[in-house]
Amino acid sequence: MKREHATLLIGEMLDRLEEQQWPVGLVTEVHLFGSYLRGALDVGDIDVVVQHITDTEWLRHVLSAMTSGSDGYVLLRQALRGRRRGFSFQFQQRDSLEAEGFELLLLWRAGEPVSLARERLAALVPDADAGPVERDFVLPAYEQLASSLPRPVRIDLHRLCTEERAHVTAIPLPSEEPRSVTATEHLKRRWIGHSPLRGAAAAALAHLENTGRPLGRTIVHGKPLAPGTSDSEQSCFIDLRWHYWSRMQRYFDDGQSWFEVLPATPRQPLHALLITPRSGRG
Known part of the structure; x- marks a missing residue:
């Protein structure tokens, strides 16, 4: 997708973070990485790391998903992206990705105004020389x-x-x-x-x-x-x-x-x- 469209999608995700409805209200940190962060003009998926806490309702939901064999993160993934596609979410993977050497940018942290996240997003500079990030673990x-x-x-x-x-x-x-x-x-x-x-x-x-x-x-x-x-x-x-x-x-x-x-x-x-x-x- 074009970078302009990716920026629009990220902005819509920030709107949902600002509303703080469940389960989005459980999110504590959002980081960007990958080709969008590097400034690529054409982005495959928007790579996003999401850290979150849990509550009783979330634990009940995850247990139900585990029992049925389904993905417990479908609910949070949909709540963050809405009806849009184009995101690749990594949940609770901040530390492991940093340990693997990935560059992460903190976009938003719980307690901060979402306006600060919008400023960080606007500060990212497009780079015509930045191509797509080669995906790892690919055969x-x-x-x-x-x-x-x-x-x-x-x-x-x-x-x-x-x-x-x-x-x-x-x-x-x-x-x-x-x-x-x-x-x-x-x-x-x-x-x-x-x-x-x-x-x-x-x-x-x-x-x-x-x-x-x-x-x-x-x-x-x-x-x-x-x-x-x-x-x-x-x-x-x-x-x-x-x-x-x-x-x-x-x-x-x-x-x-x-x-x-x-x-x-x-x-x-x-x-x-x-x-x-x-x-x-x-």
Whole structure:
């Protein structure tokens, strides 16, 4: 995105910080890093580090998310960015990023007026010579999609691949519908016709079907395609937009493949990563 648009998005995030509604009111620090901080005129994602405290309601929310296997930070991420896309949030990662040598700029700290954050933002000088920051923990298998992968995901994939425990394949997903009646009924029960999640799930199921994988042994975004089957009977987990990524290691350790459908963007049509255990049955 153009730097001007990125600046607008950051300004809108500061508006939400100023309102201090829950859970944004838990935020204690916001830092910028990456290509925007370096002054790049074209920014991939806006890299933001967020530090926060917890309260009883947040702990209850996180526990519920852990129980369901979903990402507890979805709520805070959406509260900070609103309906906008283009942010890459790193939560509670200030110390680890600084230890790795990343340059961070404090944009806002709890107790400061947001006007001070706006002054810091305005003081950042564009630099025509500053290109995009090369993303770390990137391997050739998913290099072209690296901008769509959150940093914690890249770290997980890099570890699994360098330890020779996983094989990762990037797959373009055309807009298709599965032929299976069971799959079609499953999609109909869960999503309305024009839902982006439905389209992503349909494309994933169609791909697995076209490549000869048994759909009856597939979990689709947290629910088995074949009712009444247990986790141990599954061979592949289809996840949409990283929602269940926190479950990946458990299923992977059981020898199951993971099929992660990445969010589509105007510049990047629908793609998926097929993550297969090297010694698994998936």
